[in-house]
Amino acid sequence: xxxxxxxxxxxxxxxxxxxxxxxxxxxxxxxxxxxxxxxxxxxxxxxxxxxxxxxxxxxxxxxxxxxxxxxxxxxxxxxxxxxxxxxxxxxxxxxxxxxxxxxxxxxxxxxxxxxxxxxxxxxxxxxxxxxxxxxxxxxxxxxxxxxxxxxxxxxxxxxxxxxxxxxxxxxxxxxxxxxxxxxxxxxxxxxxxxxxxxxxxxxxxxxxxxxxxxxxxxxxxxxxxxxxxxxxxxxxxxxxxxxxxxxxxxxxxxxxxxxxxxxxxxxxxxxxxxxxxxxxxxxxxxxxxxxxxxxxxxxxxxxxxxxxxxxxxxxxxxxxxxxxxxxxxxxxxxxxxxxxxxxxxxxxxxxxxxxxxxxxxxxxxxxxxxxxxxxxxxxxxxxxxxxxxxxxxxxxxxxxxxxxxxxxxxxxxxxxxxxxxxxxxxxxxxxxxxxxxxxxxxxxxxxxxxxxxxxxxxxxxxxxxxxxxxxxxxxxxxxxxxxxxxxxxxxxxxxxxx
Amino acid sequence: xxxxxxxxxxxxxxxxxxxxxxxxxxxxxxxxxxxxxxxxxxxxxxxxxxxxxxxxxxxxxxxxxxxxxxxxxxxxxxxxxxxxxxxxxxxxxxxxxxxxxxxxxxxxxxxxxxxxxxxxxxxxxxxxxxxxxxxxxxxxxxxxxxxxxxxxxxxxxxxxxxxxxxxxxxxxxxxxxxxxxxxxxxxxxxxxxxxxxxxxxxxxxxxxxxxxxxxxxxxxxxxxxxxxxxxxxxxxxxxxxxxxxxxxxxxx
Numbered sequence: 001x002x003x004x005x006x007x008x009x010x011x012x013x014x015x016x017x018x019x020x021x022x023x024x025x026x027x028x029x030x031x032x033x034x035x036x037x038x039x040x041x042x043x044x045x046x047x048x049x050x051x052x053x054x055x056x057x058x059x060x061x062x063x064x065x066x067x068x069x070x071x072x073x074x075x076x077x078x079x080x081x082x083x084x085x086x087x088x089x090x091x092x093x094x095x096x097x098x099x100x101x102x103x104x105x106x107x108x109x110x111x112x113x114x115x116x117x118x119x120x121x122x123x124x125x126x127x128x129x130x131x132x133x134x135x136x137x138x139x140x141x142x143x144x145x146x147x148x149x150x151x152x153x154x155x156x157x158x159x160x161x162x163x164x165x166x167x168x169x170x171x172x173x174x175x176x177x178x179x180x181x182x183x184x185x186x187x188x189x190x191x192x193x194x195x196x197x198x199x200x201x202x203x204x205x206x207x208x209x210x211x212x213x214x215x216x217x218x219x220x221x222x223x224x225x226x227x228x229x230x231x232x233x234x235x236x237x238x239x240x241x242x243x244x245x246x247x248x249x250x251x252x253x254x255x256x257x258x259x260x261x262x263x264x265x266x267x268x269x270x271x272x273x274x275x276x277x278x279x280x281x282x283x284x285x286x287x288x289x290x291x292x293x294x295x296x297x298x299x300x301x302x303x304x305x306x307x308x309x310x311x312x313x314x315x316x317x318x319x320x321x322x323x324x325x326x327x328x329x330x331x332x333x334x335x336x337x338x339x340x341x342x343x344x345x346x347x348x349x350x351x352x353x354x355x356x357x358x359x360x361x362x363x364x365x366x367x368x369x370x371x372x373x374x375x376x377x378x379x380x381x382x383x384x385x386x387x388x389x390x391x392x393x394x395x396x397x398x399x400x401x402x403x404x405x406x407x408x409x410x411x412x413x414x415x416x417x418x419x420x421x422x423x424x425x426x427x428x429x430x431x432x433x434x435x436x437x438x439x440x441x442x443x444x445x446x447x448x449x450x451x452x453x454x455x456x457x458x459x460x461x462x463x464x465x466x467x468x469x470x471x472x473x474x475x476x477x478x479x480x481x482x483x484x485x486x487x488x489x490x491x492x493x494x495x496x497x498x
Numbered sequence: 499x500x501x502x503x504x505x506x507x508x509x510x511x512x513x514x515x516x517x518x519x520x521x522x523x524x525x526x527x528x529x530x531x532x533x534x535x536x537x538x539x540x541x542x543x544x545x546x547x548x549x550x551x552x553x554x555x556x557x558x559x560x561x562x563x564x565x566x567x568x569x570x571x572x573x574x575x576x577x578x579x580x581x582x583x584x585x586x587x588x589x590x591x592x593x594x595x596x597x598x599x600x601x602x603x604x605x606x607x608x609x610x611x612x613x614x615x616x617x618x619x620x621x622x623x624x625x626x627x628x629x630x631x632x633x634x635x636x637x638x639x640x641x642x643x644x645x646x647x648x649x650x651x652x653x654x655x656x657x658x659x660x661x662x663x664x665x666x667x668x669x670x671x672x673x674x675x676x677x678x679x680x681x682x683x684x685x686x687x688x689x690x691x692x693x694x695x696x697x698x699x700x701x702x703x704x705x706x707x708x709x710x711x712x713x714x715x716x717x718x719x720x721x722x723x724x725x726x727x728x729x730x731x732x733x734x735x736x737x738x739x740x741x742x743x744x745x746x747x748x749x750x
Binding site for chain 1: 575586588
């Protein structure tokens with residue numbers, strides 16, 4: 001056990017060391033180029049036109065600001081929930097993506113003065129019976145991971161009786177599932193959804209949800225650049241440029257009382273502490289508040305991992321036996337299955353199962369879609385492991401069983417498989433480790449696994465501690481298995497030499 | 499006397515290689531047949547055809563206890579009626595000695611746990627291994643393992659036993675204990691075919707000796723017909739080289 005502790009400690013120190021290197025490395029980057037992180041596809045703020053050009057309200061604004069500062073812009077596409085750790089680790093200088101200024105976020109990051117006042121909105125399918133948020137009782141609601149919509153929906157889940165909240169990384173996958181009917185409503189920023197549904201008659205924004213909140217650009221805590229950008233925004237507002245952008249992208253000019261037209265002070269943190277390294281990456285307060293979320297995620301991860309491992313084992317054993325002993329055609333099909341599904345990336349398969357199968361009438365929930373993909377792939381790998389194990393059993397064992405008149409079934413169950421199992425336990429454990437790690441991919445289909453929960457928690461708290469905690473939990477889950485495999489391999493090696 | 503095993507024009511090809519060529523052979527109930535001959539002469543292949551561990555060519559036929567040996571449902575019953583002992587013992591390494599012996603009677607013979615154990619105890623006593631019943635194969639010497647393998651084959655109460663070079667993988671000092679067990683079975687009247695290089699054993703125990711070379715039966719007869727007055731020069735040459743070697747090792 002103390003060995004385990006030592007390893008965990010070593011791992012933690014390594015993370016901390018790597019993160020500090022990343023932090024200092026980011027700060028040394030070229031001063032003439034401003035690196036801007038944006039969740040591309042967030043209309044009308046930052047998205048691609050039909051020619052693939054990046055356009056949008058905030059794209060125009062950030063270019064204008066950079067040119068005023070005499071600098072160039074380099075845009076990096078980052079999912080919304082990833083923007084927070086990206087600015088904190090200085091991978092990017094500025095984050096844009098209609099980010100709402102909140103007190104919680106101001107504890108860990110800085111914002112320039114706001115340039116847009118927003119609310120949330122409810123979007124539905126036009127043929128839906130849902131007419132207001134009240135109609136969503138007992139229904140499934142979609143949000144963007146860690147967004148203002150996510151925060152509002154989570155806080156009001158009890159009040160409105162939402163059955164389930166599905167969390168997506170951006171408008172496209174969220175709308176896709178809304179259109180298919182997997183979700184009943186999508187709660188997201190009103191300007192984006194009004195713009196997005198303009199030319200989509202099957203969708204309708206039916207209700208403004210008054211959450212208040214204003215958008216601005218986000219920076220790492222106490223970043224000088226934030227002050228410089230803030231000054232430029234002041235002058236741009238005075239020159240009417242930002243309201244020109246409003247007219248360009250929304251068709252009307254903003255009222256004089258809004259933050260689009262009026263200059264305001266730079267939002268300050270109520271707690272003026274400078275976050276040091278430990279407060280940023282190993283923040284105890286953030287850890288304690290987000291731990292229940294992480295534990296929920298862990299539960300899902302373990303459930304998904306367990307089901308996938310067990311069913312994958314059964315499928316793999318069946319495939320291995322078919323491949324080895326079935327008549328030619330069946331054996332060939334089994335081999336084809338094994339080869340194909342060992343070649344397809346799991347993520348691709350998962351996306352096909354989740355987003356493509358509904359078009360042929362197979363509509364799986366995120367959990368079952370993820371379990372199906374994991375079982376299909378794990379079955380293929382397990383089949384190869386079993387095949388190798390069975391082929392390692394000496395021919396004499398089969399002959400002795402046959403000579404005794406044992407049936408095929410008893411030969412396998414009593415003689416061959418018990419010996420094969422010993423050989424295959426180390427590689428099977430390795431495969432199980434991979435399956436559990438691969439459950440993290442399920443977060444792309446809005447399944448609230450450990451990684452997804454950690455991502456959401458870090459976006460809401462604007463602090464990467466939940467991600468570090470998730471890494472620690474994965475480690476605590478998998479390191480014992482890894483050590484067990486090493487132990488078994490060593491044991492079998494020793495026996496061979498004995 | 500009833501004929502138990504009968505091979506008629508049995509041939510066997512491995513691709514283009516002819517391993518057996520037109521074998522005709524008959525073993526009566528209670529008879530002990532030894533098969534001798536140089537390595538690669540087809541001795542093992544022949545007895546492996548009898549329980550269909552090798553599929554013989556369709557031109558010939560093998561009859562065991564009035565039943566044709568062929569693939570299909572009846573094959574398991576035929577196999578259960580013929581015990582086989584291998585050169586490399588082929589015990590099940592993950593089972594105790596007792597479980598090795600009780601497995602087939604329980605799974606195929608329909609014996610209860612208690613009956614199978616009772617039978618196993620008697621057989622292990624007969625081959626002198628009863629005190630090792632709870633050990634695993636790799637804790638036993640080669641000679642002991644081969645005696646367990648004999649008990650395992652006998653546990654199905656087969657009508658005949660096939661021995662495929664049962665002492666070839668043994669250290670010299672263990673050959674005797676295994677041959678003694680086989681000899682006791684012969685004395686008890688068990689029908690058997692023994693592929694062997696032990697000429698003294700073949701001469702002493704057999705009712706009939708068959709000499710094979712190049713996939714053919716060169717000649718067969720009583721032990722004294724083969725060992726003292728072989729008709730074929732190939733038989734005489736083989737015996738001369740083997741016996742001079744035995745004389746050399748005995749002198750040493």
